[in-house]
Amino acid sequence: MKKPITIHDIAKIANVSSATVSRVLSNSDYPVSKALREKIQRIAKEENYIPNLLGKQLKTNSSMTLGVIIPSISNPFYSSVMLGIEEAARKKNFHVILCNSLQNPELEDEYLKTIVEKQVKGLIISSISKDKKLLKSFIKTGLNVVAMDQKIDEENLCQIEFDYRKGGYLATKHLIAKGHRRIGYVTSLLDRPSRRSIFQGYSDAMSESGLEARIEEAESEEVYKGIYEFDSGKKLTGNLLSDPNPPTAIFACNDIMAFGVINELTLRGIQVPDDISVMGFDGIDFGQMIHPPLTTIKQPDYEMGKLACTMLLEMMGGDSSDSLNIMLQPKLVERESVRERS
Amino acid sequence: MKKPITIHDIAKIANVSSATVSRVLSNSDYPVSKALREKIQRIAKEENYIPNLLGKQLKTNSSMTLGVIIPSISNPFYSSVMLGIEEAARKKNFHVILCNSLQNPELEDEYLKTIVEKQVKGLIISSISKDKKLLKSFIKTGLNVVAMDQKIDEENLCQIEFDYRKGGYLATKHLIAKGHRRIGYVTSLLDRPSRRSIFQGYSDAMSESGLEARIEEAESEEVYKGIYEFDSGKKLTGNLLSDPNPPTAIFACNDIMAFGVINELTLRGIQVPDDISVMGFDGIDFGQMIHPPLTTIKQPDYEMGKLACTMLLEMMGGDSSDSLNIMLQPKLVERESVRERS
DNA sequence: TTGTAAGCGTTATCAG
DNA sequence: CTGATAACGCTTACAA
Secondary structure, eight states: OOOOOOHHHHHHHHTSOHHHHHHHHTTOOSOOOHHHHHHHHHHHHHTTOOOOHHHHHHHHTOOOEEEEEESOTTSHHHHHHHHHHHHHHHHTTOEEEEEEOTTOHHHHHHHHHHHHHTTOOEEEEOOOOSSOHHHHHHHHTTOEEEEESSOOOOSSSEEEEEOHHHHHHHHHHHHHHTTOOSEEEEESOSOSHHHHHHHHHHHHHHHHTTOOOEEEEOSOOOSSOHHHHHHHHHHHHHHHHTSSSOOSEEEESSHHHHHHHHHHHHHTTOOTTTTSEEEOSBOOGGGGTSSSOOBEEEOOHHHHHHHHHHHHHHHHHTSOOOOOEEEEOOEEEOOSSOOOOO | OOOOOOHHHHHHHHTSOHHHHHHHHTTOOSOOOHHHHHHHHHHHHHTTOOOOHHHHHHHHTOOOEEEEEESOTTSHHHHHHHHHHHHHHHHTTOEEEEEEOTTOHHHHHHHHHHHHHTTOOEEEEOOOOSSOHHHHHHHHTTOEEEEESSOOOOSSSEEEEEOHHHHHHHHHHHHHHTTOOOEEEEESOSOSHHHHHHHHHHHHHHHHTTOOOEEEEOSOOOSSOHHHHHHHHHHHHHHHHTSSSOOSEEEESSHHHHHHHHHHHHHTTOOTTTTOEEEOSBOOGGGGTSSSOOBEEEOOHHHHHHHHHHHHHHHHHTSOOOOOEEEEOOEEEOOSSOOOOO
């Protein structure tokens, strides 16, 4: 495990200065004679030269690394987002550090801090922190940030939002159009703006049609684990069903929860969609794999990640630093878990 | 966006040398008088000092960053693994760079190279490259590697294997014990050792009981996307069903494919498990969410990631560099997609 | 076209 | 206990 070879070693072997070596090996456009250039390249190859990017980065103050902070990679929505981010990053030779905040604001801040210390200059974040104080302070000192999924009140950053309210509205409207009047809404704890917005859309659509909202909210938030939301969906469905006059359609705040709803219904011998219709929210792939295939609202996850990363890289390129604010639109995906109320 | 403050700036303010500042701010155990220590800490806080880890890393030749190369994060198995890795890494203040090789050996090598250039000293990899030449060469020059999931023939690295063969064997035996005699096996392309091993287990169990193997193999591999394997499961099921004497049980090489099998069966009016039993492999959470809940072989994904990372960190600690080789055991998870053949 | 030398921000060695 | 000072590996004025 001897010391790796540096440009100085190569310089010595080639009888040139390390400056010249640097110039050719870093693909600078600085003029170097063809003879020397080839000689140096040959030697570098022979000696198995591996550049030490830390040196370069320290000097140039640029780390070619992006940070991503999300609640949990085990949520299929975020893993799609991540795939999109990484795809876009790779094309520009950036690496991506993945941080799961696990719904824990302290963890989020800790990651934020260490990432900045590593001189990461670009961050994509779906923040769950309340005040976002630390994040805002880093933005002020030059960190480039694209906020995703959860809104941040602050200038100087790009935001990629998703129109959750409209999504909730669209879903509910669809149910109403199918003739449903008693529509229940099951949701995780309404502690995040995104979740409140979906609920808002639901409420708006209901009251617009003179219908009464009927909501079941999960009590507390466990550490993010898919199966937790599934169970939660089952439980809340039970609550809804205990009503003397239960709903004919159930709308869930995300697909996994909707799986729980369908599961509970099926277990109780209630047919979906014949007896009760079910509607999800997210549009993860698994929705197509269950029975019946889930009608849902699609969030463009992969595209969202790709877009976020492209915007971030552009921002860091520093061209037009007009901090954009993009609102992605929901799309209704009709499959087979909703049907006309006869 | 003025220049961030360094230990030198602090030294100047405090009227001490930067050496002293470094000693207190890096939590070195080097003795510094209490008075100075507190003064420096106070100033650091006041000035909002953010250490530049690049400088430190360059000096100490250690990057506190790990690399992870996996086929695709959108596969729920790997996202659980990743969650486990990150959990273990965080506890030791390491960050994790995520690289999706997308089943592409060239991408894998490219990542490998750039990661090493970034002075990442530890790597967890589920390699899909054939020769693994580059990887082996890096191991020789001191890269610490934990190979996961896919075996690598080489000394000097830890491996966390999973007993795929036994898993396949266990699953098949279970089906046989339930009275099944015609058991079909549907699988993705048998191009990886892990997949061949599962198939081997299946074959072994079948021939051991004097039963005839019946395999359907997907033709080619698409870029990794969950829905592809699902469709593939559907299609192969169709093939199996076209047999004049179709199987009474179908075993799939992974859970998602099993979802496809169940879906196709259900669509054709064939009851699972009443008419045909279905068995999966992986044990992802979604298996519990479909109907009927999938009987499957559990790979300890999250634990695998955690273990891999712990081992890697230990290796890098450099204590006992005995390169372990751990074989994780499969576990049968009985749910409701398999039933006794009457 | 090439070389010299001064850093980038940190730690580590050595002397005081 | 504290302070100079020399690295770490690289880039980049500036000089030649």
